[in-house]
Amino acid sequence: MTDRAQQVILDSVQVGEIITSLVRQIAQEGKNLGNLAIVGIRRRGVPLAQRISAQIEKLYGVKLELGILDITLYRDDLSLIAVQPVVHATEINFNVEGKRIVLVDDVLFTGRTVRAAISEILDFGRPAKIELAVLVDRGHRELPIAADYIGKKIETRRDELVDVLLTETDGEDKVVIR
DSSP, X not given: OOXXXXXEEEOHHHHHHHHHHHXXXXXXXXXSOTTEXXXXXXXXXXXXXXXXXXXXXXXXXXXXXXXXXXXXXXXXXXXXXXXXXXXXXXXXXXXXXXXXXXXXXXXXXXXXXXXXXXXXXXXHOOOSEEEEEEEEEOOOOSSSOOOSEEEEEOOXXXXXXXXXXXXXXXXXXXXXXX
């Protein structure tokens, strides 16, 4: 398969600005942060969640509960991804009961990843509310799932790929379509 040409949708400055905007939306200018927990979906949702949590602590002086989800075993296509899929640890080291949970992921596409993440969180207990924050919403939903906080909405063809590159995993921040 040949590489397609890449179109940069967001550069590093824009990614940083969008994360700050998401932080302000989630924090609602510092209101109701005592019951908030941030949970990143592996892979690139985790560094985004960590950045959001760190900025909330810096801007509003509140240290939030931070969790990491590995949804591998909750996927509805598990048998299609690998004979022996690699499963990483889920780290929810706090009680989710009654919490306002903000799930964080890099790209919202079909909605299947979010469905799996919600199922996993509910196995830990019953939060008061689950919200979704994404860096990019590219459309093409297969399930009735919508983000509460969207960094950037982009139009794509179904066959295009949206790659989010983050410093923590890729050495740079940018979003490209190929």
